[in-house]
Amino acid sequence: MAINAYSWAKDGEKNLSPSFKVREFRCSDNTDPIFIDSELVEILQKIRNHFGKPVNITSGFRTASKNATIKNAAKFSQHLYGKAADIWISGVTVEQIAAYAETLLPNRGGIGRYPKEGHADRTHGWVHIDTRAAKSRWVS
Numbered sequence: 001m002a003i004n005a006y007s008w009a010k011d012g013e014k015n016l017s018p019s020f021k022v023r024e025f026r027c028s029d030n031t032d033p034i035f036i037d038s039e040l041v042e043i044l045q046k047i048r049n050h051f052g053k054p055v056n057i058t059s060g061f062r063t064a065s066k067n068a069t070i071k072n073a074a075k076f077s078q079h080l081y082g083k084a085a086d087i088w089i090s091g092v093t094v095e096q097i098a099a100y101a102e103t104l105l106p107n108r109g110g111i112g113r114y115p116k117e118g119h120a121d122r123t124h125g126w127v128h129i130d131t132r133a134a135k136s137r138w139v140s
């Protein structure tokens with residue numbers, strides 16, 4: 001695995017894998033460059049292939065200043081290192097995504113479940129996936 005730097009403005013259309021482009025991982029404040037872990041992309045591609053549906057990335061790389069504006073975000077979030085993505089797939093439940101991610105990261109990595117149920121402010125649930133060395137699981 002490797003953390004790579006990209007210019008999303010210059011190389012946004014570049015494919016990182018068959019289904020993912022650089023621009024999908026950009027920070028919502030449009031900072032350039034951005035950082036993306038190649039292992040994270042491999043995991044997302046496996047999820048894409050497993051369910052056979054597009055994987056929507058709502059948050060990939062995050063700058064520290066952007067992260068500081070996000071409610072309840074971890075101060076040293078894995079998003080800051082380009083090692084995390086928050087994803088959802090139309091027609092696939094949070095639990096289904098998380099359960100499959102568990103098979104890809106059985107003894108390590110972060111998997112956070114953010115279900116829609118019980119959260120009126122969420123238009124859909126999502127799953128946070130990261131490639132940290134330690135194992136971390138949570139529901140929020």
Ligand SMILES: [Zn+2]
Nearest residue numbers: 084085086128
């Ligand atoms: Zn996240």
